[in-house]
Amino acid sequence: MKYEPKKIEQNWQKFWEDNKIFKTKEDPQNPKYYVLDMFPYPSGLGLHVGHFKGYVATDIIARFKRMQGFNVLHPIGWDAFGLPAENFAIKTGIHPSITTAKNIANIKKQMQIAGLSYDWEKEINSTDADYYKWTQWIFLKLYEKGLAYKKLLPINWCPSCKTGLANEEVVDGACERCGSLVTKKEIEQWVLRITEYADRLLNDLDSLDWPEKIKEMQKNWIGKSIGWELIFKLKNKKEEVAVFTTRVDTLFGCTYAVLAPEHDLLKKLINDIENKEDVLNYLDQAKNKSDVERISEVKDKTGVEIKGLSLINPINNQEIKIFVADYVLGHYGTGAVMAVPAHDERDFDFAKKYNLPIKYVIKPKDRELDFEQAFVDDGILFDSADFDNLDSEQARKKIGEKLKNQGLAKEKINYKLRDWVFSRQRYWGEPIPIIHCEKCGIVPLAEKDLPLKLPEVEKYEPTGTGESPLSAISEWVNVSCPKCNGPAKRETNTMPQWAGSCWYYLRYLDPKNEKELVDKNKEKQWLPVDLYVGGAEHAVLHLLYARFWHKFLFDIGVVSTKEPFQKLRNVGLILAQDGQKMSKSKGNTVSPDQIVDEYSADTLRVYEMFMGPFDQAIAWNPQGLKGVFRFLNKTWDLLIESKENKDSSELVISETEKLIKKVTEDIEKMKFNTCVAFFMEYINFVFEHKKDFGREAIKKFILIFSPFAPHFCEQIWELLGNNSILALQPWPEINNELIIKNKIILVVQVNGKVRDKIEISGGISKDQALEKCQQSERVVQWLRNKEIKEVVYVPDKIINIVVK
RNA sequence: GCCGGGGUGGCGGAAUUGGCAGACGCGUAGCACUCAAAAUGCUAUGGGAGCAAUCCCGUGAGAGUUCAAGUCUCUCCCUCGGCACCA
Numbered sequence: 001m002k003y004e005p006k007k008i009e010q011n012w013q014k015f016w017e018d019n020k021i022f023k024t025k026e027d028p029q030n031p032k033y034y035v036l037d038m039f040p041y042p043s044g045l046g047l048h049v050g051h052f053k054g055y056v057a058t059d060i061i062a063r064f065k066r067m068q069g070f071n072v073l074h075p076i077g078w079d080a081f082g083l084p085a086e087n088f089a090i091k092t093g094i095h096p097s098i099t100t101a102k103n104i105a106n107i108k109k110q111m112q113i114a115g116l117s118y119d120w121e122k123e124i125n126s127t128d129a130d131y132y133k134w135t136q137w138i139f140l141k142l143y144e145k146g147l148a149y150k151k152l153l154p155i156n157w158c159p160s161c162k163t164g165l166a167n168e169e170v171v172d173g174a175c176e177r178c179g180s181l182v183t184k185k186e187i188e189q190w191v192l193r194i195t196e197y198a199d200r201l202l203n204d205l206d207s208l209d210w211p212e213k214i215k216e217m218q219k220n221w222i223g224k225s226i227g228w229e230l231i232f233k234l235k236n237k238k239e240e241v242a243v244f245t246t247r248v249d250t251l252f253g254c255t256y257a258v259l260a261p262e263h264d265l266l267k268k269l270i271n272d273i274e275n276k277e278d279v280l281n282y283l284d285q286a287k288n289k290s291d292v293e294r295i296s297e298v299k300d301k302t303g304v305e306i307k308g309l310s311l312i313n314p315i316n317n318q319e320i321k322i323f324v325a326d327y328v329l330g331h332y333g334t335g336a337v338m339a340v341p342a343h344d345e346r347d348f349d350f351a352k353k354y355n356l357p358i359k360y361v362i363k364p365k366d367r368e369l370d371f372e373q374a375f376v377d378d379g380i381l382f383d384s385a386d387f388d389n390l391d392s393e394q395a396r397k398k399i400g401e402k403l404k405n406q407g408l409a410k411e412k413i414n415y416k417l418r419d420w421v422f423s424r425q426r427y428w429g430e431p432i433p434i435i436h437c438e439k440c441g442i443v444p445l446a447e448k449d450l451p452l453k454l455p456e457v458e459k460y461e462p463t464g465t466g467e468s469p470l471s472a473i474s475e476w477v478n479v480s481c482p483k484c485n486g487p488a489k490r491e492t493n494t495m496p497q498w499a500g501s502c503w504y505y506l507r508y509l510d511p512k513n514e515k516e517l518v519d520k521n522k523e524k525q526w527l528p529v530d531l532y533v534g535g536a537e538h539a540v541l542h543l544l545y546a547r548f549w550h551k552f553l554f555d556i557g558v559v560s561t562k563e564p565f566q567k568l569r570n571v572g573l574i575l576a577q578d579g580q581k582m583s584k585s586k587g588n589t590v591s592p593d594q595i596v597d598e599y600s601a602d603t604l605r606v607y608e609m610f611m612g613p614f615d616q617a618i619a620w621n622p623q624g625l626k627g628v629f630r631f632l633n634k635t636w637d638l639l640i641e642s643k644e645n646k647d648s649s650e651l652v653i654s655e656t657e658k659l660i661k662k663v664t665e666d667i668e669k670m671k672f673n674t675c676v677a678f679f680m681e682y683i684n685f686v687f688e689h690k691k692d693f694g695r696e697a698i699k700k701f702i703l704i705f706s707p708f709a710p711h712f713c714e715q716i717w718e719l720l721g722n723n724s725i726l727a728l729q730p731w732p733e734i735n736n737e738l739i740i741k742n743k744i745i746l747v748v749q750v751n752g753k754v755r756d757k758i759e760i761s762g763g764i765s766k767d768q769a770l771e772k773c774q775q776s777e778r779v780v781q782w783l784r785n786k787e788i789k790e791v792v793y794v795p796d797k798i799i800n801i802v803v804k
Numbered sequence: 805g806c807c808g809g810g811g812u813g814g815c816g817g818a819a820u821u822g823g824c825a826g827a828c829g830c831g832u833a834g835c836a837c838u839c840a841a842a843a844u845g846c847u848a849u850g851g852g853a854g855c856a857a858u859c860c861c862g863u864g865a866g867a868g869u870u871c872a873a874g875u876c877u878c879u880c881c882c883u884c885g886g887c888a889c890c891a
Contacts, residue, residue: 213808213886220807220887227891245891258891298889327889337891345805346889416890539886610829612816617884621816627829630844662820674818677828684828747824752872754824778858792871798823802871 001719003636005600009711013112021727022117025071026525033070034526035062036505036565038534038542039077039124042103043084047110048589049608049620050582054533054571056605057614057672059116061531063707064667066117067731073526074117075508077124078104082497083161083177086428089460096428096460100127110592115601115710117727122508126500127428131507133451134517135499136433138549141556143434143444147193148422150442155421157185162462163425164189166496167418168221168541173292176541183290187466190423190432190493194548198222198415200562201547209567211615217539223416228400229334231408232257232311235319237272241265241311244333244414248403249395250340252384253361255351256321257311258303258337261286262330266306274308279324286326294326301327301350313338314408315399316385325350333414341374348374359383362392420545422496427460427469429494437481437488446482454494468492501542502549505529505564523559532565535573543568569670572616574608579619590620602709603629609672609708628676632712635683639698639716641690648694654740655685656697661734663704672708679705695720700732748773749800750782766793773799 016022035058040051062074078100085096085103104125111118124131142148156165160180164187169176194201202222205215227246234240241257259265261283266273273279282304303325310319327346328337341351342360351358362379363369378392387395403409423432433445433452445452455476457469470492471477481488509522543565550564575581576588583589595604607628612618648656659682666675682701686693699720706713706726717726741762746769748756756778760769770791773779779801786803793799 211809216808217886223887223890225890243891247891295888301889325889327891329890332890339891344891346891349889414890416887536885610816616810616817618816621830623830624816631829633844673816674828677818680828745824749824749872752870757824790871792823794823798872800823800871 001640003633003712005602005711008715009113009115009596009601012711012714013115016115016117016727017112017120019725020121021725022066022074022119023121024073024075024119027071030069030071032073032526033062033065033531034073034505034529035065035531036074036508036529036533037076038532038538039079039126039501039504040107041082041084042078042080042100042107044088044099044103045584045589046103046106047592048582049592049595049604050574052114052592052604053574053608053611053614054535055111055116056114056608057571057670058531058533059605060609060667060672060707061670062117063710063727064731066727067703067707067729069730073122073508074119075122075124076111076116076118076120077122077504077508078126079497079501079504080104080125080127081429081495081500083426083428086426086460089428095456097127100125113596113601114592114604117710122511124504124507124511126504129451129453130512130514132430132500134507135430135495135503136445136450136452137447137517138503138553139430139495139499140433140444140447140450142192142552145552145556147196147552148190149193150188150190152186152188153191154184154186155189156182157187158182159464161426162464164421164423164466166421166498168420168544169496173290173295181290181292184287185466187425189421190434190491192420192422192548194420194545195415195417197548197551198224198417200551201417201544204547204551204562208563208565210565211536211568211570214536214539214543214568214570218544221417221540221544224413225415226411226413228396228403228409229412230314230338230403232314232320232338235310235312237269237309239265239269241322241336242334243336243338244412245338247340247343247392247396248399248409249378249381249387249390249392250343250361251313251315251338251399252381252387253340253342253359254313254320254338255341255357255359256323256339258323258325258328258339258347258350259306260328260330260335261324261326263324263335265336266324269309272308273306275304275306278304279306282324289326297327299349301325301346301353303327303350303354305354314403314406321356323350323354331418332416343375345374345376365391420548422499423493424496425466425468426462426494427454427457429496430454430499431470432491432493432495434491435479435481435488436491437484437486439486440481440483440488443481443483443488449482452490468494470494498542498545502546503553505532505546506553506559517558527559528561528564528566530566532568533571534568536570570615572612572614572618574611575617575619577620577622582620595625599625599629600632600711602712603632605710606632606676606708610676612673614670614672631680631683632709634687636712636716638683638687638690638693639702640719642686642693642698643695643716643720645691645694645698648697649689649692650738650740652686652689652692652694652697653738655682656700657735657738660700660704660732661736661739664731664734667707676708679708702726703729703732744796746772746796747798748776748779749798750779751802752800755779755782760796762796764795766791766799769793769799770801773801 037055037058062072066072080100085099088099089096156170158165158175158180160178170182174181202224225246228248229242229244232241303323306322309322311322313320339347341347341358343362360369361383362381364379381387381390381395400409431452431454435443437443455473457473477490479488479490506518509526510518513519546564553559554562607625659678662678663675702713702716714726744760744762745757746760747754756776758772789804790802
């Protein structure tokens, strides 16, 4: 009998489905395990083999944990709001929900032919009104707690997608989605106060089992800095300017100050400025600069002196000039800085260009000052009055305290993180459940009126004016105010792509609940997610947003854990054969359907796990696929041939136990590539010992190989005469006693070089081992006429004889 | 510039965390089967020397620690990812 996957795979898939084998079990006796994939966007292109890598891995873990007796929750769903469906609708006039449904059906089929063991009863879709009702509900709660607000502010605008973007969606000054250069646009925006959670988002990272890289990225993105806010008084005026600094120790070196173009003082005192025209001109220029232009000027800073105004340095009462320059950011700190060119690169560049004084007040501890450049490290103070000879750290404390006592300073913490611009001027997203009343202002929808359904429109085309296509549907837009019954209009912006994915992992626990987002008991039973798998590209997008919402839901008592995803692992990309990223436009994608058809689902699964380390990007290689197919065939033939064997030899039993041990450990560590290598090694070994490969060993092999190649193993299991379902069998226990320990190969070195390998029985002493070595001619020839100086013995491993 | 990952045969990659470098797979070569090809099986496969047993060299470069270094320490080079005027 040959390995004929086409005859078996579909049968097993149908059997699993018909008998609901992978329905989530909730046996209170057993521990739970929640293993989750980042849910996909149902693209019209379907999934390519790269998408499957993560899904196969979580499937292996899910199957493994089920066999170990866990209640496993392994669900999947669809993150279906988003631009591709909407853009397709613009082109064809077909409603996004229709294309989305079609795409979902296709991808679902792809997942099924790969034998992925999802519990399809838990399936969710972020565009179902029953689902986004709760996304809107969370928004209302955020609004209620003052964490959602509407504000006119200059935001990142993608001229091609014709919508505003969040900070996190701008990569190198371009739109994360389409790559167009982002411009600034001032529109009224809904904004979420994620900054309120900055400290918790930062601190709780420590408790998470996540890749260091992702934690670092989030830390940097949140960007906490601890320093002082100082007051500089204007000379001969009552106004003052606050600046933020982390280097208050350099205050004696401050030779001028710089305001961001957005700084309030400029508007307020514009008529006191002698060179008003120049300044206004500069402000105008700065306003029209894109991020890319601003970034490109890093080495050539621009600015204008504000003549007629000056500031007083609070520490020494020195008068200093004021500039306006766009290297100072309006949105960070106070929008104003004290410039210390001697000890800051940026101020140094600016001072050089405009010929401003550079005054050194800190010197290095271990070398001479170099007056050709800024010295930015901590050091020892000089020319700093009472603070001379202090080191930077002490000086920061003392100078800060002194000014604090005079009411001119306070400790201050700043974050790079900015509030989350949450509205989009597009159609295919969750409507924001808000009404604008002429009299009452912003009025949130009542909970009972949720879901606020997305209306049908005739044109999906974004207007480009900063208004959403929804604004054109007057019968939807015009409503009466829930408060005063007067004329009112609906909010026409929609939520961003990320909204639905901020909480979907909660809905899987209880997907059909109409009364609550999630049942309390179910939430307590299943959270947190024990293993979350997805790409690293979501580090500061989805993963940060979801943590924020989760913490908010924790605060309002919806969830009981501080964090949603306890353990996170990144799946590495599968690149095309040419080493490039797989994409439709390059025409280098490989479809899983094609591979399943040509080889088998199990070949695809085993190959993807064997390619290399799970978290690493690796190019697709059709030859490697062939190798795996060869292995499966060889294994099949061997198992069929051996299945009538009764007992195994001690050696085979020992090797089988070793295999169980290694595979069990490596699945847990997600080292799937070495698992497959172990399977291959084992099969090569028993191939040499066919007659000794008995029933128990075969059974155990099939059990532990089944998460990798489930159809294959299920079929062999049946052929062995079992009536039970392999997927529901317990994982084999490791029996250490059966591992042979009395025949050990000891490596013998002389002066650190391997000279022989001898067989010993385990646990012998150093002297016994040395005696054995002296019986070996190969070893003895290196000892002749030499004096043994030392013998290093690592029991059962290695002996090193040091001679002179 | 800063932060993080990495550099091992012709290729993808192993190496119990300091103890046999190159497991496993691919590729390549030779042989067998075949009219032939594919498939399959067997053998070899880091480099060098040697008929051979065997010996020497070898994990980006250089130094160091150690009985022993791919693994630890220092200096440097290259590469991939992230952030980047955040005061």
